[in-house]
Amino acid sequence: MKQHILRVVYPLAGIAIIVLAWHFYVVLMQVPLVLLPSPLQVAAAMVAQPKMLLEEAWVTAIECVYGFLLAMGIGIPIAVVMTYSRIANLMFYPLLVASQSIPKVAVAPILLVWFGTGIESKLAMAFVIAFFPAVVDTATGLRSTSPELLELARSLQCSRLQTFFKIQLPSALPSIFSGAKIAVTLAVIGAVIGEFIGSNQGLGNLLLTANSQLNTPLVWASLVVLSVLGMLLYGAVVLAEKVLMPWGSDSGHKV
Amino acid sequence: MNADGGTNPDGGRGGARPPYGRLINVSKTFETDGRPVPAVKDVSFQFRKGELISLLGPSGCGKTTVLKMMGGLIPASGGLLELDGRAITGPFPGVGVVFQAPTLMPWRRVLANVLFPMEVLGRNDRKAKRRAQEILELVGLAGFERAYPRQLSGGMQQRVALCRALIHEPSILLMDEPFGALDELTRLEMNDLLLEIRRVTGATVIFVTHSISEAIYLSDRVFVFSKRPAVIALELEVAIAYPRSQQTRFLKEFNELEKQAGIALGVVKQ
Numbered sequence: 195m196k197q198h199i200l201r202v203v204y205p206l207a208g209i210a211i212i213v214l215a216w217h218f219y220v221v222l223m224q225v226p227l228v229l230l231p232s233p234l235q236v237a238a239a240m241v242a243q244p245k246m247l248l249e250e251a252w253v254t255a256i257e258c259v260y261g262f263l264l265a266m267g268i269g270i271p272i273a274v275v276m277t278y279s280r281i282a283n284l285m286f287y288p289l290l291v292a293s294q295s296i297p298k299v300a301v302a303p304i305l306l307v308w309f310g311t312g313i314e315s316k317l318a319m320a321f322v323i324a325f326f327p328a329v330v331d332t333a334t335g336l337r338s339t340s341p342e343l344l345e346l347a348r349s350l351q352c353s354r355l356q357t358f359f360k361i362q363l364p365s366a367l368p369s370i371f372s373g374a375k376i377a378v379t380l381a382v383i384g385a386v387i388g389e390f391i392g393s394n395q396g397l398g399n400l401l402l403t404a405n406s407q408l409n410t411p412l413v414w415a416s417l418v419v420l421s422v423l424g425m426l427l428y429g430a431v432v433l434a435e436k437v438l439m440p441w442g443s444d445s446g447h448k449v
Numbered sequence: 450m451n452a453d454g455g456t457n458p459d460g461g462r463g464g465a466r467p468p469y470g471r472l473i474n475v476s477k478t479f480e481t482d483g484r485p486v487p488a489v490k491d492v493s494f495q496f497r498k499g500e501l502i503s504l505l506g507p508s509g510c511g512k513t514t515v516l517k518m519m520g521g522l523i524p525a526s527g528g529l530l531e532l533d534g535r536a537i538t539g540p541f542p543g544v545g546v547v548f549q550a551p552t553l554m555p556w557r558r559v560l561a562n563v564l565f566p567m568e569v570l571g572r573n574d575r576k577a578k579r580r581a582q583e584i585l586e587l588v589g590l591a592g593f594e595r596a597y598p599r600q601l602s603g604g605m606q607q608r609v610a611l612c613r614a615l616i617h618e619p620s621i622l623l624m625d626e627p628f629g630a631l632d633e634l635t636r637l638e639m640n641d642l643l644l645e646i647r648r649v650t651g652a653t654v655i656f657v658t659h660s661i662s663e664a665i666y667l668s669d670r671v672f673v674f675s676k677r678p679a680v681i682a683l684e685l686e687v688a689i690a691y692p693r694s695q696q697t698r699f700l701k702e703f704n705e706l707e708k709q710a711g712i713a714l715g716v717v718k719q
Contacts, residue, residue: 340550340552342548342550342552343552343554345522345546345548346546346552346565347569348522348540349520349521349522349540349541349542349544349546350540350542350566350569350570351540351541351542351569352569356569360565360568360569361554364554364556365554367556439556441555441556441557441597441598441599442597442599
């Protein structure tokens with residue numbers, strides 16, 4: 195129990211130290227507002243327009259969530275096909291890996307042309323960037339099923355579907371979730387890039403606009419909200435993992 | 450010769466009845482880098498219903514391959530395998546398997562793990578559940594039905610795996626070094642547990658091990674395998690009556706059998 199409290203107290207203390215250092219640095223060194231606002235000024239910017247920030251955050255959140263779901267929803271079936279079809283694997287897996295050398299940001303202008311300035315181009319961007327870990331980690335998980343369990347399935351003459359749903363898929367869940375944790379963080383990046391390239395709403399857009407107006411406190415305020423959004427989305431995946439895997443997992447990325 | 454004290458009512462009396470299971474000149478050749486590598490060569494033996502047979506041999510000698518062929522999990526390259534009058538040509542559900550690792554499904558609770566075969570075979574009814582509880586009780590795991598495997602010790606997990614192998618009342622129980630990963634004390638305990646299970650259920654057991662004393666302690670008969678390719682170097686009849694206890698290990702006959710097995714394996718020099 196005491197350990198539990200410490201695990202909450204210490205990180206908070208860490209944040210407090212950094213915020214204080216930031217505050218005193220700005221105040222003592224008299225840093226111009228345009229360069230770096232103090233934490234209080236950032237907080238003030240947030241308090242001044244909470245509704246606007248939340249509305250923009252909502253737009254970005256929707257883009258992230260849909261982009262993430264798209265990446266998982268398309269990535270998992272593709273991983274399944276590539277795991278069970280040798281031909282599909284040989285044809286597309288090298289291509290998939292090679293595609294990772296394309297800088298995703300460079301694709302953004304093309305996506306903008308294809309999908310316009312609406313939510314579609316942001317979803318596409320979030321999808322493009324979050325898709326890879328969804329596929330790769332799912333495929334890894336499916337391939338790492340215990341050979342003995344597969345042998346057991348074979349001796350009981352399980353059908354392919356039974357083997358998949360009762361053994362392989364649950365075996366792959368820890369891997370799928372570690373992919374999902376990466377994918378959700380990447381989806382946020384994708385959504386923001388999408389907003390940077392062409393949008394008139396969302397936190398990314400707000401950040402850019404505020405920046406061009408030299409409204410630095412608002413830039414930082416958007417950044418803070420964006421980080422909180424990222425953490426909430428990550429937390430949601432962790433929560434889903436806890437709910438869907440009540441037996442606990444010892445794999446997965448510890449952050 | 451029938452030393453198991455009436456646990457095998459169906460077989461072994463006289464020689465008139467056909468054996469429950471038999472292997473005739475069974476061979477297995479694997480292919481490695483395009484070259485044939487013999488793993489098992491001309492293995493023949495028979496066993497009765499309710500008999501406990503050990504396949505004893507050095508690691509990697511091919512005894513596990515024999516076991517897998519008996520379960521229909523890999524096809525034989527030559528020879529004939531029969532169980533209960535039928536040739537073994539592929540997997541069949543009448544087999545219970547226990548591996549060296551417990552290989553439970555971490556996402557299923559103990560009871561659901563045990564019931565897995567029944568679920569797949571479409572026999573997961575109330576009766577199955579009662580039977581699962583009975584065997585869990587037999588192995589000393591009553592009260593752990595709702596635990597997840599990771600909450601159990603290695604020995605306890607292996608007990609669950611044993612229950613899972615027994616739940617569908619298999620006609621043959623194949624055990625592949627099932628206690629090899631356990632510590633010595635747990636292993637001795639599991640040996641006694643297996644004998645008890647066998648006494649209660651009358652199961653026919655084929656047991657693969659590389660422990661000489663374990664093989665002799667458990668079995669009606671022990672087949673000692675040579676190094677790869679596996680051929681039977683020696684057949685030992687363990688004429689020590691059941692029920693056995695850890696005291697049995699200190700009997701003179703027991704030590705004599707250990708010595709013979711040791712010589713056949715080449716670890717005891719004459």
